Every structure is written in C-alpha cells, then in structure tokens.
Amino acid sequence: MDPLAAKYIGAGIACIGMGGAGIGVGHIFGNFLSGALRNPAAAAAQFTNALIGAALAEGLGIFSLVVALLLLFAV
Template sequence: MDIAAAREIGAGIAVIALAGVGIGLGNIFSTLVSSIARNPAARPHVFGLGMLGFALTEAVALYALLIAFLILFV
C-alpha cells in the first residue's frame, strides 16, 4: 500500500468522529428547545448549560479535524 493512500485512509477514519459530533449537537439543541418550551422561566440557567455542552462537543470536532490534518500534511 502506498503511503499516500494510507494517509488518506487514516484521515478518513479520524473524521468519523464528526458524525458523533453532529448527533451530539442535535441532541443538545433538541433537549434545549424542549426544556425551554416546557419551562420558560428556567431559560437563563438551561441556556448557559446548553452553550457549555455545545462548546465541549464542538471541541471534539476541532480535535478530530486537527488529527486528520496532522495525518494528511505532517
């Protein structure tokens, strides 16, 4: 197997984590919207936790992209 092909396969495997990130973000925001719809008075507290969850989940996506770029270009 050529080294370039192995790099592309490795980068593709590293990017699989982005599917999990998409599912996680969908769960976070669907739960956020439904909880605010049920109890609008809890919006300030719930919204902050939702944004924290978004930031932590998005960090996983950035790490996955970083690993993929490192595999491809280094």
C-alpha cells in the first residue's frame, strides 16, 4: 500500500471523531431542550451544565481534528 494512501485513510478514520462530536452536541442540547420544556423553572440552572458538556464534546472533536492534521502533515 502506498504510504500516502495510508495517511489519507488514517486521517479519514480520525475525522469520524468530529462527526461523533457533532452528534454528541446535538444530543446534549436536544435533551436540555426537552428537559427545559418539561420544567422551565430548572432550565436556567441546567444551562451551565449543558454548555460544559458541549464544550467537552467539542474538545474531543478538536482532538480528532488535530490527530487527522498530524497524520496528514507530519513527516
């Protein structure tokens, strides 16, 4: 197998984590919205938790992007 093709395949596999991060953020805010509609009084207290969860999920997506870029551009 060509080493360049292996780099592209590895970077593509690493990018799956970015899609997973998008799905995770969607679940976080979807569940937050569902809970906020059921109990609007508690929504303000839980919004900070939703933001922290979204930031952690996006952090994992950024890590997968860094891994993909390292696979593509590292020697």
